[in-house]
Amino acid sequence: MDTRGQGSVSGTGGATPDPHGTGPSAPGFLTRGIHDPAEYYYRRVFTDAALAVDAVRSLDAVDAARVAVTGTSQGGGIALAAAGLVDGLVGAMPDVPFLCAFERAVGLTDHDPYGEIVRYLAVHHDAADTVFRTLSYFDAVNFARRASAPALVSVALMDPICPPSTVFAAANHHAVGAEVVEYAFNQHEGGKGAQWLRQVAWLAQRMPEASAAAMAG
Incomplete structure (x- = not known):
């Protein structure tokens, strides 16, 4: 998905x-429209994500019953949101998810992008309650609570950008169940190729017919 803007x-x-x-x-995207959930930037982004799944399912070459979502960092948070908004997915695979x-x-x-919120509140001193109320509507933890498909979540335990406890919060509140893969010595790059291989194996368990056809081909 081409993330708007x-x-x-x-x-x-x-x-x-x-x-x-x-x-x-503040410069960046996290505080755009932050005073109103209806105007907030990620409302549009999460809607785009749900519609992207619809678009993929409409393609002749795609089996609409066997679609998964994945993404890294911001894309991981968007994948969690999509999985909470769209029914019938076979799984979600967020890597070191943001949001x-x-x-x-x-x-x-104090790293960006979360630092954008800090800089905004350093100027708008009385806005904290409003800001965090808006953000609560877009917290991927809350979308994980709505998920109807399992998740494979990666977390990097030395990640200075997306603190591990925030990733575990989404995994621990997942409605269906989330398998967590820990990378003890990695930062925000996560598991990279190693995680991609885990994703392939994880999806193969959920789509055995597709996996067998790919191996036969």
């Missing part, structure tokens, strides 16, 4: 705009 932040670029305006915010347990994360790390 972020096409010039990383990767090879993207073309999806975010044409909605915002009130005062989990906002208030705890802000108290544990």
